[in-house]
Amino acid sequence: MNWGKGIVLGMSLFMAFIISMCVYMFNLPVDDYDHQYYEKGLNFNGDYNREQQVVRDNAQPLITQTAAGVAIEFKQPATGVIKLVNPLGKSKDLVCPLNTGADKHLSIPANKFTTGRWGVKIEWSSGKKHYLYQQNIFINGK
Structure with a gap:
Protein backbone atom coordinates (compact mmCIF):
# COMPACT_ATOMS: atom_id res chain seq x y z
CA MET A 1 0.00 0.00 0.00
CA ASN A 2 1.37 3.39 -0.88
CA TRP A 3 1.30 6.42 1.41
CA GLY A 4 -1.71 8.05 -0.32
CA LYS A 5 -3.97 5.10 0.47
CA GLY A 6 -2.72 5.12 4.06
CA ILE A 7 -3.59 8.82 4.50
CA VAL A 8 -7.08 8.30 3.04
CA LEU A 9 -7.63 5.23 5.22
CA GLY A 10 -6.42 7.10 8.35
CA MET A 11 -8.66 10.08 7.63
CA SER A 12 -11.63 7.76 7.01
CA LEU A 13 -11.08 5.97 10.32
CA PHE A 14 -10.74 9.29 12.17
CA MET A 15 -13.95 10.61 10.58
CA ALA A 16 -15.78 7.39 11.50
CA PHE A 17 -14.56 7.80 15.09
CA ILE A 18 -15.75 11.42 15.29
CA ILE A 19 -19.16 10.58 13.80
CA SER A 20 -19.62 7.64 16.17
CA MET A 21 -18.75 9.85 19.16
CA CYS A 22 -21.29 12.47 18.01
CA VAL A 23 -23.99 9.81 17.70
CA TYR A 24 -23.08 8.46 21.15
CA MET A 25 -23.18 11.92 22.77
CA PHE A 26 -26.59 12.77 21.29
CA ASN A 27 -28.05 9.47 22.48
CA LEU A 28 -27.06 9.92 26.14
CA PRO A 29 -29.98 9.97 28.59
CA VAL A 30 -31.11 13.35 29.87
CA ASP A 31 -30.19 12.38 33.48
CA ASP A 32 -26.47 12.53 32.71
CA TYR A 33 -26.21 16.29 33.20
CA ASP A 34 -27.60 18.75 35.71
Whole structure:
Protein backbone atom coordinates (compact mmCIF):
# COMPACT_ATOMS: atom_id res chain seq x y z
CA MET A 1 0.00 0.00 0.00
CA ASN A 2 1.37 3.39 -0.88
CA TRP A 3 1.30 6.42 1.41
CA GLY A 4 -1.71 8.05 -0.32
CA LYS A 5 -3.97 5.10 0.47
CA GLY A 6 -2.72 5.12 4.06
CA ILE A 7 -3.59 8.82 4.50
CA VAL A 8 -7.08 8.30 3.04
CA LEU A 9 -7.63 5.23 5.22
CA GLY A 10 -6.42 7.10 8.35
CA MET A 11 -8.66 10.08 7.63
CA SER A 12 -11.63 7.76 7.01
CA LEU A 13 -11.08 5.97 10.32
CA PHE A 14 -10.74 9.29 12.17
CA MET A 15 -13.95 10.61 10.58
CA ALA A 16 -15.78 7.39 11.50
CA PHE A 17 -14.56 7.80 15.09
CA ILE A 18 -15.75 11.42 15.29
CA ILE A 19 -19.16 10.58 13.80
CA SER A 20 -19.62 7.64 16.17
CA MET A 21 -18.75 9.85 19.16
CA CYS A 22 -21.29 12.47 18.01
CA VAL A 23 -23.99 9.81 17.70
CA TYR A 24 -23.08 8.46 21.15
CA MET A 25 -23.18 11.92 22.77
CA PHE A 26 -26.59 12.77 21.29
CA ASN A 27 -28.05 9.47 22.48
CA LEU A 28 -27.06 9.92 26.14
CA PRO A 29 -29.98 9.97 28.59
CA VAL A 30 -31.11 13.35 29.87
CA ASP A 31 -30.19 12.38 33.48
CA ASP A 32 -26.47 12.53 32.71
CA TYR A 33 -26.21 16.29 33.20
CA ASP A 34 -27.60 18.75 35.71
CA HIS A 35 -30.23 21.13 34.35
CA GLN A 36 -29.85 23.51 37.31
CA TYR A 37 -26.07 23.79 37.13
CA TYR A 38 -25.95 27.60 36.94
CA GLU A 39 -28.70 28.13 39.52
CA LYS A 40 -26.83 25.91 41.95
CA GLY A 41 -23.70 27.97 41.36
CA LEU A 42 -25.56 31.15 42.24
CA ASN A 43 -26.95 29.57 45.43
CA PHE A 44 -23.61 28.10 46.53
CA ASN A 45 -22.93 30.69 49.26
CA GLY A 46 -26.30 30.08 50.90
CA ASP A 47 -25.75 26.32 50.89
CA TYR A 48 -22.22 26.73 52.23
CA ASN A 49 -23.47 28.92 55.10
CA ARG A 50 -26.12 26.34 56.04
CA GLU A 51 -23.52 23.54 55.98
CA GLN A 52 -21.22 25.61 58.21
CA GLN A 53 -24.15 26.24 60.58
CA VAL A 54 -24.35 22.46 61.09
CA VAL A 55 -20.66 22.40 62.04
CA ARG A 56 -20.88 25.46 64.33
CA ASP A 57 -23.90 24.09 66.21
CA ASN A 58 -22.64 20.49 66.17
CA ALA A 59 -26.04 19.52 64.73
CA GLN A 60 -25.01 16.62 62.48
CA PRO A 61 -27.86 14.12 62.33
CA LEU A 62 -27.06 10.49 63.08
CA ILE A 63 -27.99 8.25 60.11
CA THR A 64 -28.13 4.51 60.79
CA GLN A 65 -29.42 1.52 58.88
CA THR A 66 -31.78 -0.75 60.79
CA ALA A 67 -33.75 -3.85 59.80
CA ALA A 68 -36.82 -1.64 59.36
CA GLY A 69 -35.06 0.88 57.10
CA VAL A 70 -33.01 4.01 57.66
CA ALA A 71 -33.24 5.86 60.97
CA ILE A 72 -32.24 9.52 61.31
CA GLU A 73 -31.81 11.17 64.71
CA PHE A 74 -31.52 14.93 65.18
CA LYS A 75 -30.19 16.93 68.13
CA GLN A 76 -33.34 19.12 68.22
CA PRO A 77 -36.85 18.85 66.73
CA ALA A 78 -36.62 19.52 62.99
CA THR A 79 -38.83 20.31 60.00
CA GLY A 80 -37.72 20.25 56.38
CA VAL A 81 -37.03 17.87 53.50
CA ILE A 82 -34.87 14.77 53.02
CA LYS A 83 -33.70 13.99 49.49
CA LEU A 84 -32.33 10.52 48.85
CA VAL A 85 -30.42 10.44 45.56
CA ASN A 86 -29.75 7.17 43.76
CA PRO A 87 -26.89 7.28 41.23
CA LEU A 88 -28.90 5.06 38.85
CA GLY A 89 -31.08 8.01 37.81
CA LYS A 90 -33.59 10.60 38.91
CA SER A 91 -36.49 8.17 38.52
CA LYS A 92 -35.20 6.24 41.57
CA ASP A 93 -34.68 9.31 43.80
CA LEU A 94 -36.83 9.77 46.91
CA VAL A 95 -38.04 12.98 48.54
CA CYS A 96 -39.46 12.68 52.05
CA PRO A 97 -40.98 15.45 54.18
CA LEU A 98 -39.32 15.88 57.54
CA ASN A 99 -41.16 16.70 60.75
CA THR A 100 -39.68 14.95 63.77
CA GLY A 101 -41.84 16.49 66.45
CA ALA A 102 -40.62 16.19 70.02
CA ASP A 103 -39.00 12.74 69.62
CA LYS A 104 -36.28 14.09 67.25
CA HIS A 105 -36.32 10.83 65.29
CA LEU A 106 -37.38 9.89 61.75
CA SER A 107 -37.57 6.48 60.11
CA ILE A 108 -37.77 5.69 56.39
CA PRO A 109 -39.03 2.16 55.56
CA ALA A 110 -36.64 -0.31 53.92
CA ASN A 111 -39.04 -1.14 51.09
CA LYS A 112 -38.35 2.27 49.51
CA PHE A 113 -34.67 1.47 48.96
CA THR A 114 -32.68 -0.69 46.60
CA THR A 115 -29.31 -2.10 47.56
CA GLY A 116 -26.41 0.20 46.77
CA ARG A 117 -25.02 3.67 47.31
CA TRP A 118 -27.38 6.55 48.11
CA GLY A 119 -26.72 10.23 48.63
CA VAL A 120 -28.61 11.79 51.52
CA LYS A 121 -29.28 15.53 51.47
CA ILE A 122 -31.14 16.90 54.49
CA GLU A 123 -32.40 20.48 54.55
CA TRP A 124 -34.07 21.40 57.82
CA SER A 125 -34.87 24.13 60.29
CA SER A 126 -34.59 23.93 64.05
CA GLY A 127 -35.70 26.94 65.97
CA LYS A 128 -34.82 29.90 63.79
CA LYS A 129 -31.73 28.33 62.22
CA HIS A 130 -31.52 26.65 58.82
CA TYR A 131 -29.26 23.68 58.16
CA LEU A 132 -27.99 21.59 55.24
CA TYR A 133 -26.29 18.21 55.67
CA GLN A 134 -25.08 15.81 52.99
CA GLN A 135 -23.73 12.29 53.36
CA ASN A 136 -23.34 9.16 51.24
CA ILE A 137 -24.64 5.91 52.66
CA PHE A 138 -24.63 2.31 51.48
CA ILE A 139 -27.83 0.30 51.84
CA ASN A 140 -27.18 -3.40 52.40
CA GLY A 141 -29.40 -6.05 50.85
CA LYS A 142 -32.06 -7.83 52.81
